[in-house]
Amino acid sequence: MTETPHLTFDLEAPGVSTGHLVVPKGADCWALSLPVFNLNKGEGPRLLITGGCHGNELEGPIVARRLIEWLPEAQTCGRVIILPVLNPPAVQAWSRNTPIDGLNLNRVFPGRADGSVTERIADAVSRLLLPMADTVFDLHSGGPSWDLPPATTTHPIDDADLMAKTVKMAEAFKLPLTLVWEHSDTPGMFDTFAQGQGKVFICAEFGGGMVGSEALAIYEAGVRNGLVALGLVQGETDYPTFRRKKSSQTLETLASDKLKSPARGIFEPRCSVLDEVKQGDLIGILHQIESLSARSIDLRAPTTSIVCAIRSGLHVEGDEEVALLGRPLKR
Amino acid sequence: MTETPHLTFDLEAPGVSTGHLVVPKGADCWALSLPVFNLNKGEGPRLLITGGCHGNELEGPIVARRLIEWLPEAQTCGRVIILPVLNPPAVQAWSRNTPIDGLNLNRVFPGRADGSVTERIADAVSRLLLPMADTVFDLHSGGPSWDLPPATTTHPIDDADLMAKTVKMAEAFKLPLTLVWEHSDTPGMFDTFAQGQGKVFICAEFGGGMVGSEALAIYEAGVRNGLVALGLVQGETDYPTFRRKKSSQTLETLASDKLKSPARGIFEPRCSVLDEVKQGDLIGILHQIESLSARSIDLRAPTTSIVCAIRSGLHVEGDEEVALLGRPLKR
Numbered sequence: 001m002t003e004t005p006h007l008t009f010d011l012e013a014p015g016v017s018t019g020h021l022v023v024p025k026g027a028d029c030w031a032l033s034l035p036v037f038n039l040n041k042g043e044g045p046r047l048l049i050t051g052g053c054h055g056n057e058l059e060g061p062i063v064a065r066r067l068i069e070w071l072p073e074a075q076t077c078g079r080v081i082i083l084p085v086l087n088p089p090a091v092q093a094w095s096r097n098t099p100i101d102g103l104n105l106n107r108v109f110p111g112r113a114d115g116s117v118t119e120r121i122a123d124a125v126s127r128l129l130l131p132m133a134d135t136v137f138d139l140h141s142g143g144p145s146w147d148l149p150p151a152t153t154t155h156p157i158d159d160a161d162l163m164a165k166t167v168k169m170a171e172a173f174k175l176p177l178t179l180v181w182e183h184s185d186t187p188g189m190f191d192t193f194a195q196g197q198g199k200v201f202i203c204a205e206f207g208g209g210m211v212g213s214e215a216l217a218i219y220e221a222g223v224r225n226g227l228v229a230l231g232l233v234q235g236e237t238d239y240p241t242f243r244r245k246k247s248s249q250t251l252e253t254l255a256s257d258k259l260k261s262p263a264r265g266i267f268e269p270r271c272s273v274l275d276e277v278k279q280g281d282l283i284g285i286l287h288q289i290e291s292l293s294a295r296s297i298d299l300r301a302p303t304t305s306i307v308c309a310i311r312s313g314l315h316v317e318g319d320e321e322v323a324l325l326g327r328p329l330k331r
Numbered sequence: 332m333t334e335t336p337h338l339t340f341d342l343e344a345p346g347v348s349t350g351h352l353v354v355p356k357g358a359d360c361w362a363l364s365l366p367v368f369n370l371n372k373g374e375g376p377r378l379l380i381t382g383g384c385h386g387n388e389l390e391g392p393i394v395a396r397r398l399i400e401w402l403p404e405a406q407t408c409g410r411v412i413i414l415p416v417l418n419p420p421a422v423q424a425w426s427r428n429t430p431i432d433g434l435n436l437n438r439v440f441p442g443r444a445d446g447s448v449t450e451r452i453a454d455a456v457s458r459l460l461l462p463m464a465d466t467v468f469d470l471h472s473g474g475p476s477w478d479l480p481p482a483t484t485t486h487p488i489d490d491a492d493l494m495a496k497t498v499k500m501a502e503a504f505k506l507p508l509t510l511v512w513e514h515s516d517t518p519g520m521f522d523t524f525a526q527g528q529g530k531v532f533i534c535a536e537f538g539g540g541m542v543g544s545e546a547l548a549i550y551e552a553g554v555r556n557g558l559v560a561l562g563l564v565q566g567e568t569d570y571p572t573f574r575r576k577k578s579s580q581t582l583e584t585l586a587s588d589k590l591k592s593p594a595r596g597i598f599e600p601r602c603s604v605l606d607e608v609k610q611g612d613l614i615g616i617l618h619q620i621e622s623l624s625a626r627s628i629d630l631r632a633p634t635t636s637i638v639c640a641i642r643s644g645l646h647v648e649g650d651e652e653v654a655l656l657g658r659p660l661k662r
Contacts, residue, residue, distance in 0.1 A: 018623045035620070035621065035622055035623040036623075037623055058597060058643075058644040058645050058646070059644065061597055061618075061620070062597060062618070062644050065597075065599070065618050065627065068623060084620070084623075085597075085620050088620060091597070091620065091646050092620075094476070094645055094646060144540070145425070147541050147543055208541060209475070209540030209541030209543075209643075210478050210540030210541070210643045210644075211600070211643045211644030211645065212478055212600055212603060212641075213600050213603050214603060216600075216644065266392055266393060266422070268393045269542070269543055269544050269547075270544055272543060272545060287392075287393070289366070289392070289415070289416050289419060289422065289423075290364070290366065291366055292349045292367075292368055292399060293349060296396065310543075312389075312541045312542045312543065313389040313390065313541075313542030313543070314387075314389050314425055314542065315386075315389070315422050315423050315425060
């Protein structure tokens, strides 16, 4: 086995091919073989679809598997590479971070060939798969402790042209929410690294909680809409039904829009995603669990806004984020 | 500090009183003080409500806090003791088992005074709170990786009279599902211990996944219905709306009704809770993540049945439970 990352098959072969992306062994673990699907129909858009970056967000890997069954009969041109599971050790452990080195794969891009396993995965993807694509769909989700509506997201991008192209692509998924998400912790993210190379990068942030059959159907419909908009597949696009509504909105949330817990305790959500709230409306309640005489603390909306994401009922620390509020994107 | 479990206040005082159940220190951790609410309105039913047995099932503690605010104006007779959080270390860690000793509190009853912290909690509850009640509502839920409809459950009980009383009480919650759940792993459960003393014990098994505002509203409505049926509170009961339906059914699931994964891989649910399935209908799909050429495995219903619970999409081991099927209870 060589000591550099490599693919076990030729991505230039026409038609469907499958094989593995081999991430070399290191001091901390054996080599990993990540299954890769490739469908090469010649000229056209070049798309990379990834799932399973965080091991407790399984919508992505499942929808990726469905696409692998569907694309051979649907794709009409271009190239689609699918890596359903970026981080198998995290998926097997159902943990956000890689259990072997404790790292968040979405904070170590472009990775290091001589780093720990998470960094070696990022390095292999950065070197061998990312250069083959102009567009990336990275299929995340809320994980078990955050509720989000089915959404596509991007962080703000300095390059105005790339930002406009990215928002347009994100909106083409026709999911209930397209979110421009200002984030203070972006170094090492897969999206910022790919955007630095001028690529359109769409991060899907669906669901949260149960990975159930209804959520998966909405998720898959959104990704199919994206494939149609990109021109890789022919067909009609439609707004998937979410909570009996067929509609979509584009919002932005700023770093200052994070609602944080004022103390440690159990957070009780009192509103749902996509609820419109006015200044002073109740978002949730913080219950201190050490005492029943300590009054619970109401968390209220600081301003008129729309709930983009809300924490599940669970124990939180003081100053931990419990909700993301937003408002229509100014263009 | 004494070395035996004790209450910091007198449960016989009339009206509302609050204080702590003190679980003595041991070699593994300091003494714990568990907040307790007590509302003593004299003659009448004697009810104990507990939540937070498993630390990643937070519906119970949150609904318990809501009841503590509501009962002082609503309760007309009898005694209600509420312990919102049985297992604070597990709740703080958002883990099913107690992180300190790795034990499942719902498998160590009646506990041991000289045991590890989980056993000491069970011992304190068994000695000091359980004897004060004839009925127990233990507020569990599905945790993040199982989906269940809002439900009350009981295991089969040998004593036919107690079984009938228990099912009647469980049905009085008017939740979408009342489930008689045959379970092979019952030693040390809180319910089997309490039932051995002739008490009516109702286990709520709600939701799964997100502890969100809608799930909490259904959960609270069910518990309020139970309080009305018990005669502690006056009022009307009603079927809470779940997925646009107001209805309820009583099912049983046998140990042999567990659908298990045939291999390790990612489980994709293909049906939802309360779906009626015929023999051969697709329940879910198992995707092996090591290879894209290995065919995914369809998991089908062995017989006509109703889906009582289904695993979230996540990585499972071979022979791990992925669904519970059931059918109408034979009486």
